[in-house]
Structure formats: structure tokens, C-alpha cells
Amino acid sequence: MAELSLSSPAPGRPVLQARGVRLGFAGEVVLDDVSLDIAPREFVAVVGVSGVGKSTLLRALAGLLTPQRGTVNLPAVDEPATRPWSMVFQAPRLFPWRQVRGNVELGLEGLALSRRERRSRALEQLALVGLEAFAERWPRTLSGGQQQRVGIARALAVKPRVLFMDEPFSALDALTRQRLQVELGELRRRSEAAILFVTHDIEEAVLLADRVVVLGKPGEGEPARVSEIVAVDLPLSGRREHPAFREYIHRLERHIGIDTPTSTPQESSS
Numbered sequence: 001m002a003e004l005s006l007s008s009p010a011p012g013r014p015v016l017q018a019r020g021v022r023l024g025f026a027g028e029v030v031l032d033d034v035s036l037d038i039a040p041r042e043f044v045a046v047v048g049v050s051g052v053g054k055s056t057l058l059r060a061l062a063g064l065l066t067p068q069r070g071t072v073n074l075p076a077v078d079e080p081a082t083r084p085w086s087m088v089f090q091a092p093r094l095f096p097w098r099q100v101r102g103n104v105e106l107g108l109e110g111l112a113l114s115r116r117e118r119r120s121r122a123l124e125q126l127a128l129v130g131l132e133a134f135a136e137r138w139p140r141t142l143s144g145g146q147q148q149r150v151g152i153a154r155a156l157a158v159k160p161r162v163l164f165m166d167e168p169f170s171a172l173d174a175l176t177r178q179r180l181q182v183e184l185g186e187l188r189r190r191s192e193a194a195i196l197f198v199t200h201d202i203e204e205a206v207l208l209a210d211r212v213v214v215l216g217k218p219g220e221g222e223p224a225r226v227s228e229i230v231a232v233d234l235p236l237s238g239r240r241e242h243p244a245f246r247e248y249i250h251r252l253e254r255h256i257g258i259d260t261p262t263s264t265p266q267e268s269s270s
């Protein structure tokens with residue numbers, strides 16, 4: 001059996017640092033004592049049962065929610081014409097009255113770029129997601145997977161230090177989801193961004209991440225905390241076929257406390 005290591009904070013100067021974060025709504029504490037470092041270009045997945053607080057954590061790390069306690073340090077903008085972070089949501093959230101290129105250019109509009117630079121950066125990002133030929137199309141004429149690719153291109157166009165992705169593939173059919181997972185694996189090689197990726201799909205987390213953060217409640221009615229962090233010590237290429245791939249998934253499933261109906265008797269006995 002492969003060595004499954006518990007991860008210490010990532011090495012190097014983090015691009016994002018959370019310390020002792022507590023967060024809640026209307027008197028109910030949802031998350032407590034959450035600390036996490038994300039290293040440059042690292043891919044961190046956050047998993048946990050529905051309603052545990054994954055999206056809340058993502059929004060806190062992006063600075064969209066203010067912690068009741070603790071701190072979040074987002075990267076400072078240290079390069080012109082970039083943004084410290086950007087986000088991809090479950091739905092692509094494209095503006096129907098702007099063509100595909102116009103949607104990608106949207107996030108660039110407040111930056112110090114000429115029209116021509118905005119255009120060429122948008123086209124460059126669309127090429128990265130395989131949609132250069134769709135630049136002048138209207139969003140409604142694209143498939144769900146293509147629209148989500150445009151959303152990813154728009155988020156990457158601002159050259160973020162951290163890209164937040166909140167269940168970006170969960171609304172897509174299984175085949176499209178698999179294709180986009182492969183494409184995201186490719187994209188991350190070419191992008192400078194660290195990625196914080198929320199998913200309820202453990203297989204997806206193990207497939208893509210350097211580390212998987214498990215959010216869990218220590219007891220009924222208690223706020224969620226980071227209950228485990230697993231470093232996925234497998235090569236990115238051919239990861240799904242690696243003999244240890246399923247071991248990581250089963251370990252995380254056991255930890256979260258969910259059944260493993262997908263495992264074959266052969267796998268369970270290994």
C-alpha cells in the first residue's frame with residue numbers, strides 16, 4: 001500500500017494564509033479554528049459533506065466574508081494588470097449580451113491595459129481553453145461545458161495569484177466533467193495561479209489536487225474544522241490509473257464517513 005502522508009503546511013512563502021478563522025451566520029458558528037497555507041501554484045481541494053462549510057470557507061479565503069475571529073492574508077497585488085484572485089462558480093455566470101471575448105475581457109476592464117492588450121489577452125486565454133474560434137459567438141450558442149470553459153478563461157485572464165473554484169464542474173454531465181478535469185490538469189501546468197477548489201467529489205479532488213483538505217464536524221452541532229489534510233503524492237499524468245489512486249479515495253471516504261459503493265470487492269480487499 002502506498003504511503004499516504006499527512007501534510008504539513010506547504011513549503012515556500014504562501015500566497016494565501018488563514019489563521020484561526022471562525023465564521024458563522026445569525027448566531028450559528030459554521031467554521032472554527034481553520035488555519036491553512038497555500039503555496040504558489042499549489043492546487044488545494046476542499047472536501048466534506050454537504051452543508052459542512054466548504055463554500056463558506058472559500059468565500060472567507062477570498063475575502064468575501066469577514067471572519068468573526070482569526071485572519072486571512074490574501075496576496076497583495078504586486079504586478080500591474082493582474083488581480084490577486086479570481087473565481088469560477090458552479091454556473092458560468094456569463095453575460096448574455098456580451099460575446100464570448102467580451103465576457104473574458106470583462107475582468108480586465110479595470111486594469112491598466114489598452115483595448116488591444118485586453119483583446120489579445122482574452123484571445124490568448126480562450127486559446128488555452130480551446131475556444132479561440134468561438135470568440136465572436138454569443139454565450140447562448142455554447143454548450144454548458146463550453147460556457148464553463150469561458151468562465152475559466154475569464155478568471156485566468158486577470159492572471160490571478162489564487163484562483164478560487166467553487167464546484168465548477170458539478171452542473172455538467174459526467175463526460176463533460178471528465179473532459180474539463182483533464183483540461184484543468186493541463187491548464188494548471190501553464191498557469192501561475194494557485195488553485196483552491198471546492199468539490200463534493202472525492203475522486204475529482206484526488207485526481208487534481210496536491211493536497212486535499214477535509215472539513216468535518218468533531219461532534220453533532222459543533223462548527224466544522226479542518227479534520228485532515230492529505231498530500232496526494234502521485235504523479236499528475238496517469239494519476240487515475242495509478243494503483244494508489246483508489247487508496248487515497250477510500251481513505252478520504254472513510255475519514256469523511258461516507259460509504260464506498262463504487263469500490264469493487266477486488267479493490268476493497270487490496
Ligand SMILES: Nc1ncnc2c1ncn2[C@@H]1O[C@H](COP(=O)(O)OP(=O)(O)OP(=O)(O)O)[C@@H](O)[C@H]1O
Nearest residue numbers: 025026030048049050051052053054055056057200
Ligand atoms: N448567507 C448565509 N446565511 C445563513 N446561513 C448560511 C449562509 N451561507 C451558508 N450558510 C449556512 O452555512 C452552512 C455551510 O454552508 P456552505 O454552503 O458553506 O456548505 P457547503 O459545504 O459548501 O455545502 P454544499 O456542499 O451543499 O454546497 C450551512 O448550514 C448553510 O445553511
